[in-house]
């Protein structure tokens with residue numbers, strides 16, 4: 422089992438129970454959140470969906486743009502959306518601002534000025550929080566940086582990905598080279614007191630560990646304040662292009678070509694810049710290195726270690742009103758903001774969803790002090806909120822102690838994944854046969870598991886561990902059929918309901934299989 426946060430949380434956000442809302446319904450959810458939802462820092466995210474050209478690996482929504490009327494139309498639409506939601510936040514400041522994309526640095530100085538003036542007219546921000554704009558090395562200029570500096574933007578995040586032209590060219594990003602990155606970094610340093618983050622990408626098809634480490638070393642010499650290393654999240658068209666559509670081939674590429682990277686970057690970076698993840702692994706979504714003073718950071722919904730709310734505006738942006746609603750804005754250009762259109766793909770959230778997210782993100786990122794922080798945040802201890810899950814992990818030796826001393830004890834990425842899945846997915850059921858035992862569980866879909874059956878739309882699979890006894894094929898078919906029946910009986914229910922239904926069906930059938938259900 423791997424420890425991939427997005428795999429574990431995906432059913433929480435996109436699985437059963439999701440529906441389409443319009444902007445009025447979304448605004449009502451924000452009112453509810455502000456009136457009494459979980460207290461959590463709030464972040465404002467604006468999406469600028471234009472890029473010079475499309476990089477093959479990119480999983481964010483953008484369209485190629487050379488400027489022109491489409492950008493002006495989009496900015497006018499974004500302004501309408503900002504005006505629509507602003508009254509709800511009249512008394513509530515945001516902690517951070519993040520303008521991402523796409524490529525925000527494609528905006529002209531005049532467009533950037535107008536956008537930021539609108540933001541500060543309509544929304545309020547706490548002092549000291551991050552205000553970030555994403556920039557591309559080729560489109561960042563002295564004039565644009567002067568606008569950002571004047572508008573109190575205090576952080577620039579620049580997508581570098583690699584300094585090796587071969588992988589960049591094979592990923593349709595051949596326009597960039599080490600010289601343009603060096604020039605852009607100098608411009609940022611000369612323009613003002615920005616914190617500078619450089620993004621790198623791990624896993625490109627024609628890249629390998631040695632080349633990646635050369636890039637990493639050269640990047641460290643540029644003395645950024647932060648470095649974020651992302652692992653490619655392969656979308657279907659990317660898998661089709663390079664891996665015959667097979668995610669297992671991509672995972673094998675990552676494991677075979679980059680296996681030395683996690684420990685090497687940890688050691689290489691340690692002397693100069695702090696790594697926020699003590700045990701980086703190829704299964705992680707991202708590693709973050711940062712130095713200097715800590716600021717309150719923008720946290721993008723699914724992956725934030727603390728509960729956080731994000732108001733995202735723009736196509737494909739993801740939002741979360743903590744404890745109330747998670748949604749994505751499901752529109753594509755040239756469609757523009759229309760408050761009557763049901764384009765927000767949403768899922769209602771409960772306090773329990775926030776607790777699960779808190780635990781999954783902290784366990785997957787190997788963050789210490791989970792139990793005490795959980796109690797401070799939610800006013801209840803982990804054992805009281807999740808008694809059955811805690812007991813199961815204790816039996817498996819993955820958890821020790823109790824109360825404030827409760828501690829997770831995973832010894833590997835695999836065990837971290839099992840700990841996290843213990844909260845994100847329902848418990849399994851063991852069928853004990855005279856010949857052995859088979860552990861069956863319903864869990865979020867992930868790569869490379871031996872499984873009985875899966876449901877594409879629910880994002881769940883039933884997997885087996887251990888022996889199914891005599892005639893395993895026939896038994897496997899029967900158990901798979903029961904799982905699919907459970908998923909059909911409860912098509913609109915959550916993973917836990919499907920698991921309960923599956924357990925009920927298995928208990929009925931266990932005696933005829935000569936097994937006992939436990």
Ligand code: SF4
Nearest residue numbers: 472475476479522523
């Ligand atoms: S420039 Fe960035 S946002 Fe645009 S396609 Fe490339 S990776 Fe995606």
